[in-house]
Amino acid sequence: MPELFGHTRAHIGPRHALITPHNHVNSVVPGFTGATVVVLVSPALGARSVVQTQVTFQAGGAAAVEAGDLQTFGYVMAGGAAVAIDGVKQKLGEGGFFFCPAGSDWTLASPRKGTQLTLFQKKYAALPGVPAPRALFGDQAQVKGGPFLGDPAAHLQVLLPDELGYDLAVNIFAYQPGGHLPFVEIHLMEHGLVMLSGAGVYRLEDSWYPVQAGDAIWMAPYCAQWFVAMGKEPARYLYYKDVNRAPL
Ligand code: UGY
């Protein structure tokens, strides 16, 4: 439902932000053609480690992102397309994902009209003596998850390998209605997040926000955070966090 008369559920603060689909304004970002690009989280907002972008392709749209010091995780929110990393091609449908390490290039071609990607991009922080992360393709439907801290109402899937070489994690949380994070988290890691389906209430610092599919959230390090799923269907979100590196 459109929001009326200058009202918005969005909030932009120094330590957290909520951006709803009603707030989106496109940016031109080199590397994407025949697509609308919305940069949801970036250093301009206050993020220190991540850029989160939503890209929606028209039929005939394409992406060509050159190799550099950025690594890219991409998740297909809707539709499907052919993604290639360093020329190695894979067809991805809804729920498909890829990871392109720093120093590799990636392209997207032949998107179905309306194909939508969420991208998380981070500068790679190498660890001496630890092998750099490798490129990968996957499908969330094939990723085994499990109850979060023993609670079957909060189901967690970890999409990237749990290896020191990876300095980012991307996970999917699925909550049954009434399911919630077991406690108010406060931690070093930063989050970028997009609601995939359902609805709930997100606590961010000392504010509580009703949220639903399509909403994006940024949480700075040490932002107090808690979520409860509300409504009649499960709520799911995809989120980024920086991991596996010393704070100094
Ligand atoms: O991995 C996490 O830090 C996760 N439990 N945080 C969150 O869902 N807000």
Ligand code: MN
């Ligand atoms: Mn967290």
